[in-house]
Amino acid sequence: MFWTQKQWWRSSANLIVKKEDHNSQSIVSAFPVGKENTDLSKYFIGKSYVASLTSNKELNLPIANVTFEPGCRNNWHKHTNGQILIAVVGEGLFQERGKDIRRIKEGDIIEIEPNVDHWHGATKDSWFAHLSIIPNQESNKNTWLEAVNDEAYEAANKK
Template identity: 35%
Template sequence: MNLTALLAAAALLAFRLPGQAQTRPKASALATDASTQGPVFPKEERAPAANFTGAVYVHPLVKDNATFNCVSSVSFEPGARSHWHTHPAGQILLVTDGLGYYQEAGQPVRLLRKGDVIRAQPGVKHWHGASPRQALSHIALNVHTEKGVVTWLQPVTDQEYNSYK
């Protein structure tokens, strides 16, 4: 997939900008539009079990390119999640489908829905994944990879994962 196609896909998902009110289509509208059902990108490689709990799949959106190797679609099966980790230059997550969780260390778990945008600040310890009963897909943008991509930490405990209120 080229960068133009990626930008077109992001535009179709109508991500909100900071300061804009969040608007979501009514559930009934989503249920009647088959084009909004299911993940935007296919599952591809199984993510390493050393860094994830449950079934997680990574689909690089720009393959065999040293400059733009930092954009992937990530799909989490229900209950699957990343381990705690940090990104030296930060990370942007664009939620493309499903329902999931995001948590920064010391903060409550946040619910993620299609269209949400997460900006994980550089060096901030966090995790993300699917809800217990519904899968989650997102595009992961790792920026300024010359500073490093990710530092993996310990698994998210069941108590941490189940703390969403």
């Protein structure tokens, strides 16, 4: 995989790594990229990758690292118990229905209220990864809605 203006690839540890010159490397995210998100690909424009970070189901609070290639975004959707996103690398976009687009970057935390229509993904020029935290997963139902059309996505990238 590559990112704009620099070479990027997956290391053997499955981390996103950038090569700034022939002698140095720096790790961009400490979290694994995971596998291509083929199970939910029909709800995404572009490719995304998911790595589950927690395994104790008794906690009922799964955390996953979700990575979006440039231009990738998910459909409008909502969660009955809400969702928390923590941006870990790159630049992304987030929008709740009826509200202004928000650019998100490393360290930003998005708290999404229950049953609020929203979408998120990478900007057109940047890879983007966030931690996805799903509170009360056993009763937190995700409803997928319509795709974010190209016109709206392009307008969001200009803001």
